[in-house]
Amino acid sequence: MFNLLIQNLQKHITLTDTDVEQISAAMQVKKVRKNQLIIEPPEHCNTEHFISKGCLRLYFLDEQGIEHTLAFATEGWWITDLESFFTGDPAKYHVEALEDGEIFVLKKDKLEELFQTVPALNTYFRKLYQNSIISLNERLLNVISTTADQRYIRFVKKYPALENRLPQYLIASYLGVTPEFLSKIKARMARR
Amino acid sequence: MFNLLIQNLQKHITLTDTDVEQISAAMQVKKVRKNQLIIEPPEHCNTEHFISKGCLRLYFLDEQGIEHTLAFATEGWWITDLESFFTGDPAKYHVEALEDGEIFVLKKDKLEELFQTVPALNTYFRKLYQNSIISLNERLLNVISTTADQRYIRFVKKYPALENRLPQYLIASYLGVTPEFLSKIKARMARR
């Protein structure tokens, strides 16, 4: 059932059989359908989500009704509104399924228990978070130092699979441009 | 000597006396002078830095020679090129002292040892990193969804102390605008 998750954990830490059991016991399986909202502000988000199948995104809905995608996540990734999850405040971000799929849900109190019983999980998440910070810094740098053309090129290079899997307006909302402008970028690039 | 650091750790985790000793033993004290580079690409960065006095920044120098400030850090904060520190790759970012000050230096191998002897440090850094991710997401969102005026207003509101402590062109490089444009923003705001 939880093979993908356990393998993922074992990339970073070593687990005993009882560790695996305890982790498995803490997880719930949930089917999600395309366009389903897993987290919807201002509800409180007290669950982490590991994706076993499908694709989800984390986005912010601003006052003008525009969606800004902060992250995509596919098989093997975690996704949640981290701030709401850890502070207990109302969520600011939406988490939405972009395809039919399946996720493993981990409630905050279960995770806190696991941090006690399986301390290596602290190390696991520390390492995951390290990598997130590195990516976020890179992305921030891209946004403030390059044009949309270059951001698009890098996106395609870095996530070739997502390029085909996602509609164009979602990629635009991730790059920080309007769908119209991304369309023009692609037209311009095709012209050479 | 390491009071500020120990207090900071104890905000998130509890430490025994021997923990405190071991941590203290792993740290080195280093004086830094204004404009001094602590990390300079492409050298390898294998040290974490806790600031006991002064102010430093993390920045990227692009091909056109423009500096993009990713973070400021003052007393009580850690600063390093996280990617280089953990992967061992050459550094991409500069770390520069903006004032005369003092930092506590922690070498990577010492930190790895500490993670074994004081496992609670995993929890400590996990929590720090959580907070970093939350801030980075907010900042990313600001950059892609608001104008420079609003980013500046939020910066002043969030870091009123830094506003006075830093020259304006550094703030511009943090906000992702040119110094000229930030000057115009301030002039426009003063006019009302």
Add this chain to the structure above:
DNA sequence: CGCGACGTTGATTTGCCTCAACGATTGTGG
């Protein structure tokens, strides 16, 4: 004093947005 670092201001250009109109595709109900 005189130089260099920092900030200001203005003219011009450019990247990207807004708005609007128009295909292409998909899916859905009659």
Add this chain to the structure above:
DNA sequence: CCACAATCGTTGAGGCAAATCAACGTCGCG
């Protein structure tokens, strides 16, 4: 099975935010 609406992508005209380039003012410091 077709009609129709909804969704998504494309294209163009015009506008605004911010960059670029250049000149000038000011201050602190060797």
